Amino acid sequence: MEQTKAYWFFMNKAGDYEYLKHCPLCDSGEGFSLLFGCRDFLVSGESFSVTRCKSCGFVLTNPRPYARNTRQYYQSENYISHTDSDKGLMAKVYQLVRKKMLKTKLNKLKSLPIKSKNLLDVGCGTGAFLEAARSNGFQVKGFEPGEAPGKIAAEKGLEVMSREEELLKLEAGSFQLITLWHVLEHVPDFLPKMKLFHRLLSDEGFFFFLLPMHQSFDAGFYKNQWAAWDAPRHLYHFDEKSLNLSAQKTGFQVHEKFGLPFDSYYVSILSEGYKENLFGKFRALAIGTWSNLMAVSGKKPWSSEVFILKKA
Numbered sequence: 001m002e003q004t005k006a007y008w009f010f011m012n013k014a015g016d017y018e019y020l021k022h023c024p025l026c027d028s029g030e031g032f033s034l035l036f037g038c039r040d041f042l043v044s045g046e047s048f049s050v051t052r053c054k055s056c057g058f059v060l061t062n063p064r065p066y067a068r069n070t071r072q073y074y075q076s077e078n079y080i081s082h083t084d085s086d087k088g089l090m091a092k093v094y095q096l097v098r099k100k101m102l103k104t105k106l107n108k109l110k111s112l113p114i115k116s117k118n119l120l121d122v123g124c125g126t127g128a129f130l131e132a133a134r135s136n137g138f139q140v141k142g143f144e145p146g147e148a149p150g151k152i153a154a155e156k157g158l159e160v161m162s163r164e165e166e167l168l169k170l171e172a173g174s175f176q177l178i179t180l181w182h183v184l185e186h187v188p189d190f191l192p193k194m195k196l197f198h199r200l201l202s203d204e205g206f207f208f209f210l211l212p213m214h215q216s217f218d219a220g221f222y223k224n225q226w227a228a229w230d231a232p233r234h235l236y237h238f239d240e241k242s243l244n245l246s247a248q249k250t251g252f253q254v255h256e257k258f259g260l261p262f263d264s265y266y267v268s269i270l271s272e273g274y275k276e277n278l279f280g281k282f283r284a285l286a287i288g289t290w291s292n293l294m295a296v297s298g299k300k301p302w303s304s305e306v307f308i309l310k311k312a
């Protein structure tokens, strides 16, 4: 049903969307198979197709809005990673989880053998992570193309770049740490960007990604209503295989990975919201817990995983 709707939607509005004919990861022209249609519940109400590359298995949103049109899909009060609001239950949960996650991330950063504490956070949003890193003695810079969140970050006295040219001008090896928290899946030209970050990272530096994992238990349970599909904002849906291939193609290797246990609850609560189920909140707790247990036992990936890359 959803698949048919998504198909008709694109037949009617095809001119507004970019259809990728070649896989952005393996460059194959074999085409894509449709997995399912996925509605953008958060902002536009439009449906998008989640597809899989027939050659390498990379999962992506295709067709997708042209880069020039993507801004409108981020313009929502509901897009809370771009605000510091704590109004409403979900925003409160989000801020609580964010605090806890900040601590986990910082503890990990502090445990790494680095020579200096120069850090670049790409897609820094309102700068919550940068602020926390700064108060832990890191010298921080941020990059945020969104005007409103970038402004909030700048008001905190953070140095935040907004244009790509500013990144290109930075000296090679400037940073010991580069972090992208739930960002890579939003970046249309992710391979060239990973190459750029490879250049900006020092030889002994670490490159952090946090990604939603669509092979997790909670993703399987909620199917196309899993909140972390987040189409069309999420253009790519990485898994371990596609991440390894991306790393290999850009001069990196995976050094370590770990899961963030709170994300399964957060994503499950959001996914239940889409179903407007009275018992949804309780079920989300159960699904989030089960997802984490499956991850601990190694049967499934975590709902979100942090990958730490080093230069190969």
Ligand SMILES: [Zn+2]
Binding pocket: 023, 024, 025, 026, 027, 028, 053, 054, 055, 056, 057, 058
């Ligand atoms: Zn491919």
